[in-house]
Amino acid sequence: MSFSKLNLSKPILRAIEEQGYSNPTPVQAKAIPIILSRQDVLAGAQTGTGKTAGFTLPLLELLSEHAQSKGRSPIRALILTPTRELATQVHESVKTYGKYLPYKSTVIFGGVGINPQIANFRRGVDIVVATPGRLLDHIGRKTVDLSKVEFLILDEADRMLDMGFINDIKKILALLQKKRQNLLFSATFSDDIKKLADNLLNAPILIEVARRNTASELVEQLVHPVDKARKRELLSRLIKKGGWKQVLVFTRTKHGANKLSGQLEKDGISSAAIHGNKSQGARTKALANFKSGSVRVLVATDIAARGIDIDQLPHVVNFELPNISEDYVHRIGRTGRAGSEGVAISLVCVDELLYLKDIEKLIKRKIPQERVEGFEPDPTIRPEPVKKKSNSRNRNRPKPSREDSKPSSRSSRNRRRA
Numbered sequence: 001m002s003f004s005k006l007n008l009s010k011p012i013l014r015a016i017e018e019q020g021y022s023n024p025t026p027v028q029a030k031a032i033p034i035i036l037s038r039q040d041v042l043a044g045a046q047t048g049t050g051k052t053a054g055f056t057l058p059l060l061e062l063l064s065e066h067a068q069s070k071g072r073s074p075i076r077a078l079i080l081t082p083t084r085e086l087a088t089q090v091h092e093s094v095k096t097y098g099k100y101l102p103y104k105s106t107v108i109f110g111g112v113g114i115n116p117q118i119a120n121f122r123r124g125v126d127i128v129v130a131t132p133g134r135l136l137d138h139i140g141r142k143t144v145d146l147s148k149v150e151f152l153i154l155d156e157a158d159r160m161l162d163m164g165f166i167n168d169i170k171k172i173l174a175l176l177q178k179k180r181q182n183l184l185f186s187a188t189f190s191d192d193i194k195k196l197a198d199n200l201l202n203a204p205i206l207i208e209v210a211r212r213n214t215a216s217e218l219v220e221q222l223v224h225p226v227d228k229a230r231k232r233e234l235l236s237r238l239i240k241k242g243g244w245k246q247v248l249v250f251t252r253t254k255h256g257a258n259k260l261s262g263q264l265e266k267d268g269i270s271s272a273a274i275h276g277n278k279s280q281g282a283r284t285k286a287l288a289n290f291k292s293g294s295v296r297v298l299v300a301t302d303i304a305a306r307g308i309d310i311d312q313l314p315h316v317v318n319f320e321l322p323n324i325s326e327d328y329v330h331r332i333g334r335t336g337r338a339g340s341e342g343v344a345i346s347l348v349c350v351d352e353l354l355y356l357k358d359i360e361k362l363i364k365r366k367i368p369q370e371r372v373e374g375f376e377p378d379p380t381i382r383p384e385p386v387k388k389k390s391n392s393r394n395r396n397r398p399k400p401s402r403e404d405s406k407p408s409s410r411s412s413r414n415r416r417r418a
């Protein structure tokens, strides 16, 4: 199937062509006609499937079909995302695909000055991409009017709920007019997502591209059993020996990310850490350096890495397995993107075997294990107790933020975080 069959207008097709996309990805082929027919959508699609274009392209098309008369534009489309990084990326996509259309868009997130955002709103924008926390700040200040929103998109809704944004989302939804089209994208479907979808969506069409909670088929997954104390050494070896040029490494904590990044630097491997304690500027810079290839390794925590769009990322390493199994699926979704193959390697010590079991249960497959010569685990090392946890994201879940605190508590720190 080609894009030309999807009833998109010339300015949009031209922008797509400039991106070099020859065919729609499966989620695009399914979602675009449904969205164009003005129906609500509940889509199960991970990052890397092309989901952003899947909703942005038809959104732009619908906006142009029902163009507003001249004058200051009311906000017609609202896209909510869990993180600043994802908001930035989605906004980039809106700009890219809408390049030949007259729409104004803006991106709204915390951690940066609010005044330029207020000025943008004053000038009038058609499309807003925002994280919930800062958008609520604007609502509180009455600097934004959402009463004319015709299209609401929740991107990575599961992660928004994980980050504790549910109350913020509800407050935002309460301000929107009833007559609108709603699209909900989520990589996983917990009971809470289903509940949100039931309340939000009107007779939605369900689109699923990857099977529920299954890891992308294009990603080759591998476990290297190794002692905890030797993980860093093994990682350096794998990177150097494999000649890996671009590696995204996950740690569980911010401190762990900083420490590992410093150690890799000492090993002569250029590296940067990205996590919630870093300023927006530092995060953007680290990501840009990683994308351009001047930094070889990006060490990230789950929340910071969420939604980062890096094309054809060849290597993802779980330096530590996540204690929430779904995060594994999200992590490895960084690689094998939109048709290119990737490898996801997990360095697993004896303490993490229960996490591994949970992950394998979730993805419904055994991950092949390969011992690396010289790094075989010492069989005399006993596991340290692994804290009991739940596989369901929202039941018995520890504080939603493994690294950041709960945004719905509305503390000023959390607002900044959003």
Ligand code: AMP
Pocket (backbone or CB within 6 Å): 021, 022, 023, 024, 025, 028, 046, 047, 048, 049, 050, 051, 052, 053, 309, 310, 311, 337, 338
């Ligand atoms: P997403 O899942 O939206 O994060 O998109 C993942 C990546 O796929 C992005 O880098 C897009 O630029 C790319 N992409 C989106 N649509 C297509 C397409 N039809 N063909 C090739 N690449 C695409």
